Amino acid sequence: MAPTSLRVFDSLVKDKTSFSTSDPNGKTVTWYTCGPTVYDEAHLGHCRSAISIDILRRIMRDYFGFSVRFVMNVTDIDDKIILRSRYQYLGTRLQKELESMEKTKAVTEATSIGRAAIKHYLSTHLPLLPSDIALEAYSVEAKRLYHDLVNGEQTDQTAKLEMHMKNCQSGIDALVALESVSDGTALSDFLHKAKDVIHPYLDYLYGTTIDSQDHGIFTGIAQKYEKLYFDDMRALNVLDPDVITRATEFIPQMIKFVERIITKGFAYPTADGSVYFDIAAFEKAGHPYPRLEPGNRNNSALRADGEGTLANKSAVKRNDVDFALWKGSRPGEPAWPTPWSKIGGRPGWHLECSVMASEVLGSEIDIHSGGEDLRFPHHDNELAQSTAYWSTEGKSAPWVNHFLHTGHLGIQGLKMSKSLKNFITLRDLFKRPDWTHRLLRICFLLGAWHDKIEITDEIFKTAVAWESKMNNFFLQALDCARSPQTATAEADATRDKPSALASLERAKNGLHEALCDSFDTPTAMKVISELVSECKNMTSLSDTDLLTVSKWLTRIVTIFGLNPEGEEAVLGQGKGEQLQGPAFDSQILVWHGVEIPFAAQEPIYAAAKLRDDVRQHVLSAGEKVDNNALGKLIEKDQPQPKAEENSTKYYTAATEFRTRMQQLVSENASKKEILSLCDDFRDIQLFSLDIYLEDREDLPALVRPLDASLRRALAERKATAIAAAAAKAKQKAENIEKQLARDEQAKISPGELFRDKALYSEWDELGIPTRDVNGKEITKSARKKLIKLQERQTKLHEEWLGRNRTQ
Incomplete structure (x- = not known):
């Protein structure tokens, strides 16, 4: 379909705008996205941006038909990586030194370092607490002094405070454990559990002694986590970038970029070897700053965050809003020589992306993407410095045509962040039996890509329900392709009724409108769901129509990345196998996960057919099964597996079922035993x-894989059945108890009903009380009530006598 109507939500205009590309032919899209800073494992926050951008990229490429050149940077040198590298280097060095000592001496040394580290951590991050506080008093005093802050409004700052309190508590606990074991057996455990307080202390003492020219100390950790990141992304079915750029591989280009901006009068060097972008000069030349987030211009906290943890606080800048293009390196920081300083330095965070994007894609980029937190100052600073670099006198270069920013993934209202330690790593998430990579992607598809999303129980259940609906539809298509039904006159007569093809056309139009409307995947997912519902509710759905709908749906869900990249297995078969069926197209792809393993198909389908035939024969029989006929049925069409399949677990199960059934028939088993x-x-x-067989009335059992969603559904169904049975049993027991109580009451002779001396003292000849226990005469109204009760008892007693006589 023609992409001319595509509109995208562009952060530059803060609204939807018609999509345009710099390609004169309108066919190629250049795309740069900010990738991860690789100093730790990938977490859910990373995958929010990565999966959402992957979905947009796939739609651009596979739905709208653009040729997309997708470039992503990997930040392999910045303040976070520098600190984490120094922490790891110094921590490893300390561990080796302690391990080389005699154990008692090592414990003494570690204890001394631990106490000093905790004192340093308290004074740095928890100043309300005395740095020399007794370890056993820490927990109580920390909760008391920081109670109001921690229990107030939840913000990133309170989350960071809680993190520091937990870090300190972990360090104290580890130290106490170490001091209780004098032989050094807890030393390694101590160094690990207390690392969040020990490493900053070691860096405080020795960070500046690290050789700034030994770049391997700093890039090694980045290389490790970059590999893990891409392993995780591939597991999430996120496409690899066409080009990966790394900051350390573009240092010469960065230096030339900075030199040009200095030459044009938009930047200035400082005495510490840094170079700052001159905002005043930039604005004087007629360029606006900032463009993405004008309201954050004077937000000092965001500006400081953009400059980094290791920023030189004493640097002399012309204006507070000026930002670093290049940072003069101080001792313990990696450094590269520059023409403007003998000190040497390293690139600023914002400079990296401008240079790498410009080097690979040129002076005009169609799309620049990233998480919404990058709008200011990162992308605003990129825009400023790139505009300064590419603009010529009297002509301003646009550099980026469209900025696309994905929303955050939140936890209890807070941004997920490694620095706050409030994240869940992808590897930990997928250890949980209820989560799958597909379900996570469905959750993101159900929300707008540019809006914040929180993974709640509600959205998880919605995703599970959507996936289950698709599972059932594609299972129906698989069954149709495997066992096509012959068209009937009745089906032909219903052609004037609502058809699947009409519903399909409406769905195609609805989905196209949604995707043209800034990739509106929530509406697209609803369109898909409604199409499946309409097909399911049709009383006469031909195999041809079902497979036509299935083919289109498979194309769309594959575009959304819900099928593995490159998955081209034929519907209902293994790769390369041809399937026969009405109007069957061998290019129909599978909905990944609903097909059973290819090795299982021949023996399990045969066993399922045998089971269907046996059940039909038994259920249609009279009181007694015709075992002779049943025996012939079992022997009919026995599959002959290929030699390599003889030992498979599927063939073994199928053979055991057939053998056991033959044994029951030879023993003249009852219907109940066979069923x-x-x-x-x-x-x-x-x-x-x-594998699960889903029995269906008047149709063969549906053979389906037992995936996580089906296991959940069956478990819920079983739990519901158990609860219903328990409720029924409870009601039955209560009814029996009530009946027994009624029977005990009915046994009493009417004349003996009120013979209770604790209540009454005199009775008449019928047994009705005349005086109470104190000798007071029973009133007329009370006597009338007692007579009515005795009449009721007479009836109950006579009924009881009648029941017991018949027994």
Whole structure:
């Protein structure tokens, strides 16, 4: 479809705008995205941006048909990486030194360092507490002194405070444990658990002694986590970038970039070897700053965050808003020589992306993307310095045509952040049995890419329901392709009724409108869901129409990245296998995860057919099964597996089922025993092989894989059935108890009903009380009530006598 109507939500104009590309032919899109700073494992916050951008990229490429050149940077040198590298270097050095000592001496040394580290951490991050506080008093005093701050409004600052309190508590706990074991067995455990307080202390003491020319100290940690990041992204079915850029590989280009900006009068060097961008000169030349977030111009906290933890606070800048293009390196920081200073230095964070994007994609980029927190100061500073670099006298270069910023992934209202330690790593998330990579992507598809999203139980359940709906639809398509039904006259007669093809056309139009409307995937997901519902509710859905809808849906979900990249297995078959069916197109792809393993298909489908035939024969029989006919049915069409399949677990299960069924028939087993074996094959044998048979009225059982969502559904169904049975049993027990109580009451003779001397003292000849226990005469109104009660008892007693006589 023509992409001319595509509109995108552009952060530059803060609204939807018609998409345009710098390519004169309108076919190629250049795209630069800010990638990760690789100093730790990837977490959910990373995958929010990565998956959402991947979805947009796939839609641009595979739906709208653009040729997309996608470039991503990996920040492999910045303040966070420098600090983490020094921490790791110094921590490893300390551990080796302690391990070389005699154990008692090592414990003494470690204890001394631990106490000093805690004191330093308290004075740096928790100043309300005395730095020499007794370790055993820390917990109580920290909660008391910081109670109001921690229990007030939750912000990133309170989250950071809580993190510091936990870090200090972990360090104290580890130190106490170390001091209680004098033989050094807890030394390694101490160094690990207390690292968040020990490493900053070691850096405070020795960070400046690290050789700034030994770049391997700093790039090694980046290389390690870059590999882990891309491993995680591939597991999430995120496409690899076409080009990956790393800051340390573009140092000469960065130096030339800075030199040009200095020459043009938009930057100035300082005595510490840094170079700052001159905002006043830039604005005087007619360029606005900042463009993305004008309201944050004077936000000193955001500006400081953009400059980094190791920024030189004493640097002499012309204006507070000026930002570093190049940072003069201080002792312990990696350095590269520059023409403007003998000190040497390293690139500023903002400079890296401007240079790498410009070097690879040129002076005009169609799309620049990243998380919404990068708008200011990072992308605003990129825009400023790149505009300064590329603009010529009297002509301002646009540099970026469209800025696309993805929303945050939040936890209880807070941004997920490694620095706040409030993140869940991807590897930890997918250790949980209920989470899958596909479900996570569905969660993001259900929300707008540029809005904040929180993974709640509600959105998780919605994602599970959507996936389950698609599973069931594609299972129906698989079954249709494997066992096509012959069209009937009745089906032909319903052609004038609402058809799947009409619904499909509406869905195509609805989805196109949604994707043209700034990649509106929530609406697109709703369109898909409604199409499946309409098909499901059709009383006559032909195989041809079902497979046509299935083919289109598979294309769309694959574009959304819900099928593995490159997955081209034919519907219902293994790769390379041809399937016969009405109007079957061998290019129909699978909805990944609903097909059972290819090795299981021949034996399990055969066993499922045998089970269907047996159940149909038994259920349609009279009181007694015709075992002779059933025996012939079992022997019919016995599959002959290929030699390599003889030993598979699927063939073994199928063979055992057939053998056991033959044994039951030879023993003239009852209907109940035969049907019980059929149920056991479904619920036990196949369940253990991650396969489930879904019995259907008047249709063969549906063979489906036992995935996480189906396991959940079956578990919920079982739990509901158990709860219903328990409620029924409870009600039955209560009814029995009530009946027994009624029977005990009914046994009493009417004349003995009120013979209770604790209540009454005199009775008449019928047993009705005339005086109470104190000798007071029973009133007329009370006597009338007692007579009515005795009449009721007479009726109950006579009914009881009648029941017991018949027994």
